[in-house]
Amino acid sequence: MIESTARFVDSRLRLSKFVRRAMNHVFPDHWSFMLGEVALYSFVILIITGVYLAMFFKDTTTPVIYHGSYTPLDGVKMAAAYRSVLHISFDVPAGLLIRQMHHWAADIFLAAIIVHQARIFFTAAYRKPRELNWIVGVTLLILAIANGYFGYSMCGDLLSGAGMRIGYAILLSVPVIGPWLTFIFFGGTVPVAATLPRFFALHIFVVPALIAALIGVHLLIIWRQLHTNFPGPQRTEKLIVGSRLWPSYTLKSLGLFFLVFALIAFLGGLVQIDPVWLYGPYNPVAILPGAQPDWYLGWVEGAMRLFPGVNFRIGGYLVPEVFWPGFFFPAMMFVLLYVWPFIEKLISLDFRPHNVLRWPYQQPFCTALGCATLAFLVVLEFAGADDVVALAGHAHVGALRDLLRILVFVVPAATGAISYLICLWWRRRRASDNAGLNIGNEAMEELTQSQ
Amino acid sequence: MPKGASFASLAFFVAFCVPVVRGQAAPNAGDPLARGQQIFAQHCAECHGDHGQGVSGVVSIAGPNLQAEHNLGQVLTAIEVGPSHMPSFGRILSVPDMKDVAGYVTQKIAVIPMQGGNLSEGGDLYAMYCSACHRTDVRGGALVFDGVNAPNLSHKSRALVAGAIRWGPGPMPNFPPSVLTDQQVASIADYVKYAQRPPAPGGSAMHWYGPVAEGFAAWVIAFLTIGVAMWIERGGKG
Numbered sequence: 001m002i003e004s005t006a007r008f009v010d011s012r013l014r015l016s017k018f019v020r021r022a023m024n025h026v027f028p029d030h031w032s033f034m035l036g037e038v039a040l041y042s043f044v045i046l047i048i049t050g051v052y053l054a055m056f057f058k059d060t061t062t063p064v065i066y067h068g069s070y071t072p073l074d075g076v077k078m079a080a081a082y083r084s085v086l087h088i089s090f091d092v093p094a095g096l097l098i099r100q101m102h103h104w105a106a107d108i109f110l111a112a113i114i115v116h117q118a119r120i121f122f123t124a125a126y127r128k129p130r131e132l133n134w135i136v137g138v139t140l141l142i143l144a145i146a147n148g149y150f151g152y153s154m155c156g157d158l159l160s161g162a163g164m165r166i167g168y169a170i171l172l173s174v175p176v177i178g179p180w181l182t183f184i185f186f187g188g189t190v191p192v193a194a195t196l197p198r199f200f201a202l203h204i205f206v207v208p209a210l211i212a213a214l215i216g217v218h219l220l221i222i223w224r225q226l227h228t229n230f231p232g233p234q235r236t237e238k239l240i241v242g243s244r245l246w247p248s249y250t251l252k253s254l255g256l257f258f259l260v261f262a263l264i265a266f267l268g269g270l271v272q273i274d275p276v277w278l279y280g281p282y283n284p285v286a287i288l289p290g291a292q293p294d295w296y297l298g299w300v301e302g303a304m305r306l307f308p309g310v311n312f313r314i315g316g317y318l319v320p321e322v323f324w325p326g327f328f329f330p331a332m333m334f335v336l337l338y339v340w341p342f343i344e345k346l347i348s349l350d351f352r353p354h355n356v357l358r359w360p361y362q363q364p365f366c367t368a369l370g371c372a373t374l375a376f377l378v379v380l381e382f383a384g385a386d387d388v389v390a391l392a393g394h395a396h397v398g399a400l401r402d403l404l405r406i407l408v409f410v411v412p413a414a415t416g417a418i419s420y421l422i423c424l425w426w427r428r429r430r431a432s433d434n435a436g437l438n439i440g441n442e443a444m445e446e447l448t449q450s451q
Numbered sequence: 452m453p454k455g456a457s458f459a460s461l462a463f464f465v466a467f468c469v470p471v472v473r474g475q476a477a478p479n480a481g482d483p484l485a486r487g488q489q490i491f492a493q494h495c496a497e498c499h500g501d502h503g504q505g506v507s508g509v510v511s512i513a514g515p516n517l518q519a520e521h522n523l524g525q526v527l528t529a530i531e532v533g534p535s536h537m538p539s540f541g542r543i544l545s546v547p548d549m550k551d552v553a554g555y556v557t558q559k560i561a562v563i564p565m566q567g568g569n570l571s572e573g574g575d576l577y578a579m580y581c582s583a584c585h586r587t588d589v590r591g592g593a594l595v596f597d598g599v600n601a602p603n604l605s606h607k608s609r610a611l612v613a614g615a616i617r618w619g620p621g622p623m624p625n626f627p628p629s630v631l632t633d634q635q636v637a638s639i640a641d642y643v644k645y646a647q648r649p650p651a652p653g654g655s656a657m658h659w660y661g662p663v664a665e666g667f668a669a670w671v672i673a674f675l676t677i678g679v680a681m682w683i684e685r686g687g688k689g
Contacts, residue, residue, distance in 0.1 A: 035680065073571050075571050089652070255687075259679045259683075263675060271654065274665070276650075280574055280575070288578075288592070290586045290592055290661050385663040386593075388593070391592060391600055
C-alpha cells in the first residue's frame with residue numbers, strides 16, 4: 001500500500017533520486033549543533049498556537065464595556081482587543097493554555113536564537129563561506145525581536161500600552177525622519193486606533209512569513225554548504241563525519257522537537273505569564289512600576305534607564321536623549337553583528353574558506369570580545385529591571401542605578417580580560433598535553449565518547 | 452528615706468492615681484462602648500480630637516488621625532506604652548478601661564465608613580491613583596525619589612489601606628474626601644484585598660515579579676533544552 005502510493009507519486013514527480021540523496025545527507029554529531037533546532041521548533045509551536053489565538057483575537061481598539069466571566073473587571077470600559085484577550089484567557093477552551101504557550105514559546109524562541117548565535121560566534125562558524133548565513137541569522141534575530149514586541153503590544157492591557165508608548169517615543173526620537181517613521185508604524189500619535197491593525201497585520205502575516213522564508217533560506221544554505229564540524233580525527237576541510245539524515249538524525253531531531261514541545265507545554269500549563277487581567281485596561285494617564293519589556297528587549301530598556309539625560313541640536317534638529325540608548329545603540333549593535341564576519345577577516349587576515357570550526361580557546365580575542373558583549377548585555381538587563389532588583393533587595397533605586405552606570409563598563413572589561421586569560425591558559429595546557437602524549441586532544445575526546 | 456522624698460511620692464500618687472479611681476467609677480458600667488467613649492473624651496480627645504480626627508496647630512504632632520491605627524492590639528499598645536510624644540496611660544487607666552477605650556477607638560473611631568465598594572471601580576481608581584507607586588498587583592514598587600520604596604500592600608488590612616489613603620503616611624500623598632469619596636475608598640480597599648491573593652489561573656505567579664521573572668524562567672528552560680540536546684547526543688544515556 002505504502003509502496004504503491006510511493007511508486008504512484010514517484011512515477012509522476014521523479015522524486016526518488018532527490019529523496020535518496022537527501023536521506024543520505026550527513027550531519028555532524030555534536031550537541032551544540034542542535035541549538036538552532038530548538039529555535040526552529042519553538043517557531044513551529046509559535047505558528048501552531050498563534051493560528052489558534054488569531055481565531056479569537058480582535059484587532060480593534062473600539063471601546064466596549066466588559067461583561068465576561070472575569071468579574072473583577074465587570075462593567076469596565078476597555079478596548080475590544082483587550083476584551084478579546086480576556087475572552088481567550090477565561091472563556092475560550094484551552095485559551096489560556098494556548099496563550100501562555102505562545103508567549104513562553106516566544107521567550108524561548110529568542111533565548112534559543114541567542115544561544116545558537118553564541119555557539120556560531122564562539123566557534124567561528126561564520127567564516128567564509130558562511131558569512132551569508134550569518135547575515136540571514138542576524139536578520140532572523142531582528143525579526144524575532146520585532147515580532148515579539150508587536151505581539152505583546154497588542155493585548156491592550158496597561159503594561160503593553162506602556163510598552164507601545166515607549167516604542168513610539170523611541171521611533172519618534174529619530175532625527176528628521178522620526179515623525180514619518182511613527183506615522184508608518186503607528187498611524188498617528190499613540191495612543192491611536194490605527195496602531196493595532198498595523199501591529200496585527202505585521203505580527204501574524206508579514207513578519208512570520210519573512211521568518212519562515214528566511215528559515216528556509218537558512219536551512220537551504222546549510223544544506224548546500226554542508227555543516228561545519230569541530231576539529232578531530234578524519235575531520236578535514238573536505239570530509240564531513242556524522243549521522244545520516246535518515247534515520248538517525250531525523251529521529252534525534254524529532255526527539256528534540258517533542259522535548260521542546262513538552263517543556264513549553266509544561267510552562268504554558270503551570271507557570272503564569274503576562275496576566276493581562278491584573279494589569280487592567282490601558283489608560284494613558286496610568287502607569288506602574290515593575291513594568292519591564294519581555295527579556296529580549298530588556299537590554300534596550302536598561303540602556304535607556306542608564307543613559308544620562310542629554311538633549312542637543314544638530315543643525316537645528318533636536319536629538320532627544322531617548323535616541324541614543326533607544327535607537328542608535330541597538331541599531332549599532334545589529335550593524336556590528338551584520339559586519340562581524342568581515343571585521344574578523346580584517347583582524348585575522350584569514351580570507352580562506354573554513355569548514356572546520358575553532359574551539360573558543362583557539363581564538364582568545366574573539367572569545368573575550370563575545371564574553372564581554374554578553375556581560376554588557378546582562379548588566380543592561382539588570383539595569384532594565386533595576387526597580388524590581390531594588391525592591392527585592394531593599395535598596396535605593398537611585399543608588400543602584402548609579403552603581404550600574406559604573407558596572408556597565410567594569411563588568412564587561414573584567415569578563416573580557418578573565419575569559420582571555422582562561423583561553424590562553426587552556427591553550428597552553430592543551431599544547432603541553434599534546435606534546436606529552438603525542439596525541440590530539442580531540443582524538444582523546446573522540447575515544448572517550450565512543451566508549 | 453528623707454521626708455521630702457516621701458512627700459514627693461505622695462504627691463505623685465495623688466496626681467496620677469486619682470484619675471484611675473475616677474475612671475473606675477465611670478457610669479454605664481454595663482456598656483463597654485459607652486464607657487470607652489467617656490474615657491476617650493476624658494483622656495484622648497484633647498489631642499486626638501472629639502472624633503479622632505486629630506487636632507492641627509499647636510499639638511499637631513500629638514494628633515495623628517486615629518483612623519490609620521486600626522487594630523485593637525496596636526491601639527492598646529499605644530495607650531499603654533505611649534509612642535513618641537504621646538504620654539503613657541499604663542499607670543493611669545486600668546486594664547479594663549484601656550480595653551474599653553481601645554474597643555471604642557477600633558469600633559467607632561478608627562472606622563472609615565466603607566460601604567458599597569465596587570471591585571471593578573476600585574481597579575480603575577487604583578490604576579489611576581495608586582498603581583504608579585504600588586503596582587497593579589499591590590506588591591509595591593521602588594521609587595526614584597527620596598529613596599523610599601512604596602510598600603508591599605499584600606498583608607495590609609482594608610482598614611489600614613483606607614486609613615493610608617485618607618492620611619497619607621510618609622511621602623505618600625493623602626486623598627481627602629474631596630478627591631475620593633468614602634465609597635471610592637471602599638472600592639479601592641476592595642481591589643487591594645482582591646489583588647493581595649488574586650487567582651492565578653495560569654499557574655505559578657512567580658511572586659508577581661512580572662516580565663523579569665518570566666524572562667528568568669524562559670532562560671532556565673532554554674538551558675534545560677541545551678541539557679536535553681546533550682542528552683540526546685549521548686544517545687539518551689546518563
